Structure formats: structure tokens, C-alpha cells
Amino acid sequence: HPADDWTRHWTGSNQNLCSMVRIDGKVLRLLSxxxxxxxxxxxxxVNVQPTRTIYEFAGGGVALTLTFTTPLLPDDLNVMSRPVTYMTxxxxxxxxxxxxxSVYYDNSAELVVNSTDQKVLWSRVRVxxxxxxxxxxxxxxxxxxxGDDLRIDWGHFFVASPRSQNAVTACVSADAARSTFVEHGTLPASDDLRMPRQANDEWPVLAMVLDFGKVGKTAVQRHLILAYDDQFSIEYFHRKLRPYWRRDGAEIGDLLAAAEKEYEDLSARCRAFDEKVGHDLLEVGGQHYNQLARLAYRQALAAHKLAVDIDGTPLLFPKENFSNGCISTVDVIYPxxxxxxxxxxxxxxxxxxPVLDYAQRGRWRFPFAPHDLGTYPQANGQVYGGGEKxxxxxxxxxxxxxxxxxxxAIARVEGSSAFAEKYxxxxxxxxxxxxxxxxxxxxxxCTDDFAGHLAHNVNLSLKAILALGSYAKLSEMMNKPDEAKVYRKIxxxxxxxxxxxxxxGDHYRLAFDKPGTWSQKYNLVWDGILDLRLFPPDVAQKEVRYYKKMQNKYGLPLDNRKDYTKLDWTVWSATLAESREDFDALISPLYDFADQxxxxxxxTDWYDTKTAKQMAFQARSVVGGVFVKMLADEKVWRRWSVTSK
Structure with missing residues (x-):
């Protein structure tokens, strides 16, 4: 139940949103x-969709639905980049x-500070x-x-209601707002002007009360717009980048006005998108896969920031959440x-x-690709391992x-090597x-660095071979037949x-020099997706047969050394299966993990396959890798690529 706990930031810190309903004078809690x-x-x-989470409540003769809608519509970068969520x-x-x-809403000042001893200010804004x-x-x-365990403490949070709803509003302490609603169904008549003050000093909140009036069997709806304007999003080699939605000079007033104007349209578009994605997920992977991917969608996108360069070019920066806080980590971008x-x-x-541009700079002097661009939100150069030294x-x-x-992969989807030619x-x-x-x-x-160094890594070798085949494929597309032939042969x-x-024997090893070992060969999935066909089909099927014998109650371990696994990699390994039966056999334990x-x-993408307990990692972008099954179905990805703007 959403009222069982405080609402939280992805790091686990409280960032409270509160909602209650008053039915004929009786107060019931909805949220917090x-x-x-x-x-x-x-x-x-509760129903989790790609762009919406829908909570259903019932009691006192009333059915009430609370919907959170975040229009992360990937074919519309302007809308997708808006820091806006609707509560309906x-x-x-x-x-x-x-x-x-009537319905009550408030948010605490925890949403605008890193720690609650920081001082805050509040105001009313004319839009x-x-x-x-x-x-x-x-x-x-x-x-x-x-860093990693941080919350944004710059910019401003906004909550907005269309004037037609006649919302009662107040900027006061949490106790004053909530007790006034409980006792009188309204809010204090005056704002609390004792500021600045610490976020934990009588817990100042932004509060609104929405009156539904007399409600019968015909549904009545009210909504709020929640928005966060960070003004500047990323430091990119010591230049401050604006969020993408600001690229043409838009200000927060423009954002809020557009969000309200487009509320009905975006709500409909989100419903249609969710329905279409769900249909395709169900078609390619079944119900358990469908529900797992729907759960992953918003998290995968929310762990990125879409910024804009000075020339209008979109730049997308992931944060390596709940790990080391790196920005644009290549082995986070990859999954x-x-x-x-x-x-x-x-x-x-x-x-x-951003990684490619960095690698072309003189300061990156190594013959291999970099690991990262810095520590979020400062993309000023690699910090992992030996850094640039x-x-x-x-x-x-x-x-x-x-x-x-x-x-x-980019060239295959676009049908062109133009992007690769630049680099x-x-x-x-x-x-x-x-x-x-x-x-x-x-x-x-390798990417699974929590497992430590490993020589003669079979899965890492597999990646290198597929990468050489990828280079040959790019050479061919660029009309470099001699280079393509050489690298294809290699x-x-x-x-x-x-x-x-x-x-x-009946599988392939963890390391070339370690007989009696095994590991997931998740990198092999690209052999089919990129149409490289470097390995005989039986290699993948031999592995899948072995995986089915080695998995535990909550999934297939990453390798023979430990019982833990990675959610994203296991979906990649399951995608190697030729039959739906084998795919389901590897996916169903992942669903059970997420559910139980x-x-x-x-x-989390890193957990124990026997206990279903989190090892570490949470709220990470890598769960976007769950969509690899859809990507592996050429008919499906071509259908989606046509709709991209």
C-alpha cells in the first residue's frame, strides 16, 4: 500500500509526498x-505501466484512482525531457x-535539499x-x-493546479497543513513566512486541497502538475549544459503552461504508448516478461539526463546509481x-x-576506449581506475x-554508417x-567488476570477437571492402x-584455463541481433540447455563462483533461447524475484538467486537491457524504429 511508508528518493532517503482523501468528513490515507x-x-x-503507475482504492462507497503519469515518450524528445509528472x-x-x-496533497522540502539541515525558501509564482x-x-x-548518494539541492520544485479547479493552496508547516485539512477540510488562510529555515524545522510543505464536490456514479477528476527546474543539468568539460527542454530559451513558466495545455493529449498518448508497448512485450516474451519490462521502463530512462550542447545537439548522460556515481560509464551505457x-x-x-568526443580529445591517450567521463553530474574526464594517468x-x-x-548496432538500425564515419x-x-x-x-x-579481476575470461573474449565482427560490418557499410575482409576473417x-x-563438455567455461567452470555468455546475443553469424547456432543452444540445469529458485547465477546474478544479463542470456518454452524457463524466476x-x-539488477535479496545496486539504467528480447525480434524493432522522430 502506498501509505505503508514514506515516499523515497532512489537512494532510500525520505522525500515525502503525502495525499489523503476526505469522504463525508472522514479522512483516509492514500500516500505516505x-x-x-x-x-x-x-x-x-496497482498497475505499473511504462509511463504510468495506477493505484486503485475503495471504501465508504467510493472508488478512487490515483495515477502518476510521466510522459517519457521516446519519439518526442521535447516532451520526454520535461521534468514533469502528473498526479491525477x-x-x-x-x-x-x-x-x-476532497483530496489533500503536500510535498516536503526534502525534495529540494541533499540533507534536511539545509535551509529552504518558498514562494507563489504567477503563471x-x-x-x-x-x-x-x-x-x-x-x-x-x-557523487553517488546525493540528492539535487539546486533549482526549484513546483506544484501547479489549473485555476479552474479552484484549489486551496498554502506554504506552511506540515502539521499546520495536515491538521487543518483533517479538522476543517481546507488549509490555513495565511502562508508561513518564517524563512529561510531548515527543511526539518517544522517541515515546511507546499500543500493543495482539491474539492470534488458531490460525487455520484459519474467519475470526477482532478490533477496536479509536479515539476523540477534544475536550470543547469550537467557540467560537460567545465561548461554548464542546459536541460534539453530549455534548448530554445524556454523558461519554467513556459514549461508549466505547456504541460497544462497538453495534459489531455499527453494522457491519451501515454495510454496509447503503454498499450502498444505492452502488446509487443506480450507478443515476443509472454506475460512475465511483459510485467518485468514495464517495471524497468521508467527507471531505465529516469537514470539518465537529456541535456543540450551549445549547438543544439542532444547529449544523454547516465548516472551509475548505487555504485560509484560515475557519469557516462561505458559498461552502463552498453547494458x-x-x-x-x-x-x-x-x-x-x-x-x-559524449564518450566518442572525449576519446577523440588529446587528453585520452590510451589505445582502448575510456570507462567513464567523471562523477555525476560533472563530466570532466575519467575518474575510474587509473583515470587519465x-x-x-x-x-x-x-x-x-x-x-x-x-x-x-546504431548503423544497423539506421541502415547507414554515417555516424560511425565521424569517429x-x-x-x-x-x-x-x-x-x-x-x-x-x-x-x-570486465563490466562485472564486483567479481574481481579474471584472466582468460571466455565471455569477455566473446565480446571482443563480436566487436571485431562489428568493425568488419561497419567497414563493409563504409565501402571499405579490403578492411572488411581482413577483420571478418580475423x-x-x-x-x-x-x-x-x-x-x-556440455557447455563452455568461465575462463579458458579453468575446466569444470561455467558462466553466462550474455554477450553472444549480439551475434544474432547484428546478423554477424560468427558462431554456430549450437553454441547458444548448448549454453541455454546448461543454464536450465544450473538455475536456482530466483534465476541463473552469473557464473559458478557465486549464487548472485545480474537481472539484465540473465534476460540477454534467455534471449539466446530458440523456443518460447526455454525463454520462459529462464525469465519466470526473474519475475518471481521481482515479485517476492x-x-x-x-x-535492483544484482541479487542472490537463492534468497532473492539485493546484493547492491538499485535504480540503475542498466535495466533498459531487459528490452533486448524486443530488439532481437527484427519485425518488432523495425516497427518501432519507423515511429521514431
């Missing part, structure tokens, strides 16, 4: 633990009577046809902090890639473009392979590196050697 002296309105279900309450009666209904309240930190330390390759190739290009603790084969595969020099350098170092990798880290020879070196895990956090 606030006012626990009152009962919760009985839950009648809809009420009707089912007992044949009319009931007097045509809207009642608007605003709140922000006093200090406004724009882009000053970087998240399927969602962008599927829904809008421009977003995929916007994600890799040494090769210590880098991921040379991993990141070079990732970038080459992704560039080939051909560094792509060639990385291909040359993999030709020398990729078949039998030295002792180094990739084919390496694939044949790999099969011999990795073979271990005692770790109630934003969807």
Missing part, C-alpha cells in the same frame, strides 16, 4: 505514513449514493491560468556536488542500450556521443568491445587493440578458436 492516526483507504490494486485523482461512487469528496507554489534551497549550489536502440536511435547516439584497473577489452558493438579513427584504433588483446584477455576487470578465425578453447524479493527497493 503521515497522519497514521487515520486508517488507510483500502487498496484495490479520479473518484466515483458504487453504492448508489452521492458523497462529498497564466495556474495556481503555482515553488520551493528551493537557499544556497543554490548549482552543479557543485558530485542499457537495447531500450534506446529499440525506441529512438537518436537517444542511443546521444548516449555514446595509468592503465591500472582499466577495462580495456570491455569498453572497446562495448563501443564497437554499439556503433554497429572512424578511434574506432579503428580500438579494433586494432582488440585484434591484439581480445581473443585471450589478460588479467583485467573474427571468424577467433570464433573457431574460441569454441575449441572454451569447450567444456524481501528487498523492497527500486528494481
Amino acid at each position: 505514513r503521515a497522519e497514521e492516526r487515520f486508517p488507510k483507504m483500502e487498496s484495490a490494486g 485523482w479520479e473518484a466515483r461512487t458504487y453504492d448508489g449514493k452521492e458523497h462529498d469528496i 497564466a491560468d495556474l495556481d503555482v507554489l515553488s520551493m528551493g534551497s537557499q544556497d543554490q549550489r548549482i552543479l557543485e556536488r558530485s 542499457a542500450a537495447p531500450i534506446f536502440l529499440l525506441f529512438n536511435i537518436d537517444l542511443m547516439k546521444a548516449s555514446v556521443r 595509468t592503465e591500472e584497473n582499466q577495462m580495456p577489452v570491455e569498453e572497446s568491445g562495448n563501443m564497437l558493438i554499439l556503433m554497429a 572512424w579513427g578511434i574506432l579503428t584504433k580500438w579494433a586494432q587493440y582488440l585484434k591484439e588483446k581480445g581473443l585471450d584477455p589478460e588479467n583485467q576487470l 573474427a571468424e578465425e577467433y570464433a573457431a578458436k574460441w569454441e575449441q578453447m572454451a569447450r567444456d 524479493s524481501p528487498s523492497r527497493v527500486p528494481l
